[in-house]
Amino acid sequence: MQHLDPDRLVLLALSEESEELTESDHLERCAGCRHDIASLREVAELGAESQELRDLPAPPERVWDAIEAGVARTAKPAVTAPVVSLADHRHRRPRRRWAPLVAAAAAAVLAVAGTVAFDRFAGQRAERSVAARATLTPLPTVSADASGRVRVLTDGALEIDVRNLPLTTGFHEVWLLDPDDPTKMVAIGNLSGSRQDVLPVPPGTDLNRFRLVDVSDEPHDGDATHSGKSLLRGTLTS
Amino acid sequence: MSSDDELAERLRSGDEKALRTAYERHGAAVLYLAQRLLGNRADAEDVTQLTFVAAWTGRDGYDPQRGTILSWLLGIARRKVVDRLRSAARDERVTETVRTQLSPAAAPETPERIVDRLIVADELGRLPDEQRRSLELAFFDDLTHPQIAAMTGLPLGTVKSHIRRGMASLRRRWEVDGAAFGSRSAGPSRAL
Numbered sequence: 133m134q135h136l137d138p139d140r141l142v143l144l145a146l147s148e149e150s151e152e153l154t155e156s157d158h159l160e161r162c163a164g165c166r167h168d169i170a171s172l173r174e175v176a177e178l179g180a181e182s183q184e185l186r187d188l189p190a191p192p193e194r195v196w197d198a199i200e201a202g203v204a205r206t207a208k209p210a211v212t213a214p215v216v217s218l219a220d221h222r223h224r225r226p227r228r229r230w231a232p233l234v235a236a237a238a239a240a241v242l243a244v245a246g247t248v249a250f251d252r253f254a255g256q257r258a259e260r261s262v263a264a265r266a267t268l269t270p271l272p273t274v275s276a277d278a279s280g281r282v283r284v285l286t287d288g289a290l291e292i293d294v295r296n297l298p299l300t301t302g303f304h305e306v307w308l309l310d311p312d313d314p315t316k317m318v319a320i321g322n323l324s325g326s327r328q329d330v331l332p333v334p335p336g337t338d339l340n341r342f343r344l345v346d347v348s349d350e351p352h353d354g355d356a357t358h359s360g361k362s363l364l365r366g367t368l369t370s
Numbered sequence: 371m372s373s374d375d376e377l378a379e380r381l382r383s384g385d386e387k388a389l390r391t392a393y394e395r396h397g398a399a400v401l402y403l404a405q406r407l408l409g410n411r412a413d414a415e416d417v418t419q420l421t422f423v424a425a426w427t428g429r430d431g432y433d434p435q436r437g438t439i440l441s442w443l444l445g446i447a448r449r450k451v452v453d454r455l456r457s458a459a460r461d462e463r464v465t466e467t468v469r470t471q472l473s474p475a476a477a478p479e480t481p482e483r484i485v486d487r488l489i490v491a492d493e494l495g496r497l498p499d500e501q502r503r504s505l506e507l508a509f510f511d512d513l514t515h516p517q518i519a520a521m522t523g524l525p526l527g528t529v530k531s532h533i534r535r536g537m538a539s540l541r542r543r544w545e546v547d548g549a550a551f552g553s554r555s556a557g558p559s560r561a562l
Contacts, residue, residue, distance in 0.1 A: 142534050148514050175490065175540045178548075179509040182491035188398035195401070195415050196393060202423035203386065261384055 134158070136165050145172030204265055204369065260285045266345045266366035274298060280364045282345050288333045290320055294347065295327065297363060302351040306331055307358060308342035311367070317358060318342050322350070343368040374439050381429045389426050396440050397422070399488045400447045406484050407451045417454060421447040440492050441547040444485050451481075486548040493543040494536075501536040504529050 136144075136155060143149045151159065159166050268280030280294040290306070297304060306320040321331040333339075347364040380388035400421050404414035424446050425432075432442050494502055500522075507513045507521060515533065519526040 138538075139530055139534055142530075142537050143515070145537070146508055146533075148508075171541055171545070172537055175537060175544055176509065178487050178490040178544065179494060179505060179540060181487050182494055183506075183510045185399075185402065185488060185491040186495075188402055190394075191397045191401045191415065191418055195397065195418050196390075198415075198419040199389070199393065199422045199426075202419060203389065203426050206423065206427050262386060 135162065136169070141165070141169050141172055145169055145176050204262075260287050260289075262286070264339050264343070264368040264370050266368045268294070268345060268347065268364035268366035270364055271362050274363050278364060280347060280366070282366065282368070284333060284339060284368065288335060288337075290331045290333050291328070292323070292331065292345075292347075293328045294323065294364065297323075297347070298349070300349045302349060302353075302359075304363070305348050305350045305358075307346040307348060308333070308337065308339075308368075309344040309346050310341050311344045312341075314344075316342075317346070319356070323347070339368055375434050377439060378432055378434050381426075381432065384429075386426075389422065392425070392439055392443070393422055396443050396492075399440060399492065400443055403444055403447050403481070403484055403488060404451055406479070407448070407481055408454065413454060417447060417450045420450045424450065437547045438489075438492075438543075441485070441489060444488060448481055448485070482548075486544060489548040490540055490544055493540050497536050497539060500524065500528075501532040501539075504532040505536040505540075508533060 136158065144151060159169065262283050263286045264284045266282040268282060270276060270278040275296060275298060278296045278298065280292060283291045285291065292306060304323040306323065308318045308320060310316040318334060318337055320333060323329050345366050345368060346362050348359055349361040349363055350359045377388055377391055381392065397418060401414055401418045404417040405411060408414050408417065421443060425443055494505060503522065504518050507518045513521065515529050516526060519529045
């Protein structure tokens with residue numbers, strides 16, 4: 133039995149040509165060719181319909197933001213080194229609370245990821261994944277459209293993205309504060325003035341303790357301590 | 371552009387950037403499906419979010435042997451749509467109405483059809499340029515082989531072979547990824 137030629141099947145499926153009598157006869161008798169042509173017709177129809185799917189608009193960025201937030205909520209601690217769990221901390225430390233900060237800290241679910249910089253000691257390159265992240269919000273004295281986002285990677289890199297920070301005659305500096313004792317803090321580094329920066333978190337920093345990210349306005353006064361002028365804050369969660 | 375397999379590998383190893391890549395590649399298709407099925411933009415965006423978060427948490431369950439990442443994501447999206455419709459039905463106690471509306475007879479378009487179309491569109495986009503172009507002229511502009519040859523300046527024989535090969539690729543993908551879809555995601559999706 134002479135089956136229909138593949139080129140011919142395509143032409144018929146696209147309705148570019150119509151069946152000859154001998155072809156109709158064959159199709160009636162041959163389930164294989166019938167199946168082929170039915171499949172190709174279906175594909176041709178779907179292909180024609182797919183025109184409206186070209187250049188589908190990308191979903192708005194808020195969808196991705198929501199995905200990131202959802203993923204962050206489900207994240208397990210991604211660190212390989214011994215993790216200082218929050219539960220341990222709570223157990224060990226008396227609850228000294230520092231009122232202005234606690235409101236923000238308490239609102240967040242704290243399940244933070246541990247100590248930075250184990251890979252260096254482990255002597256192997258761990259995968260870079262996110263150990264903790266924070267959304268920074270402006271303090272009341274700062275314009276409400278100022279904002280920021282922070283991600284701390286397992287290798288200790290702190291990625292920060294800030295928007296609409298007030299202008300400064302000095303510079304903007306990033307800190308990690310201990311919300312339970314806000315006189316204790318780690319200076320992370322200053323922002324370059326571009327929107328995004330990557331700063332190194334000192335190896336050994338306990339992100340469970342120093343979990344409050346703070347961006348301050350620092351004058352050029354040669355005083356390395358915090359100026360007391362905080363602009364943005366947010367609590368790290370894993 | 372990394373292949374599906376590589377992307378799957380990165381996803382499984384917990385690389386969040388791979389999720390972003392999958393989202394950039396297929397987020398629009400997931401949103402389109404959700405919107406077609408739910409008819410509501412806000413719900414569709416929610417379902418898109420839930421789909422990718424579920425894909426992340428369930429990334430170990432993705433098996434490249436069983437289909438592409440796109441069909442896997444669309445399968446998750448359909449289940450999320452079903453969940454959403456069920457909870458809406460529970461809330462409003464209009465299960466019966468919803469079921470009627472969703473029965474294939476009443477629906478202008480089945481979820482399978484929308485999924486198949488997305489799969490074919492995706493495959494069309496992956497074809498080599500000349501094949502894709504020839505097929506688009508045939509599908510979208512309804513041109514014949516000789517017209518396509520005249521339009522593109524390609525020899526008629528080349529156009530024929532582009533179209534035959536392109537159609538074969540679309541068909542293969544559709545049979546693997548599209549048609550198999552319904553049976554793979556039997557379960558809650560059947561209700562749709």
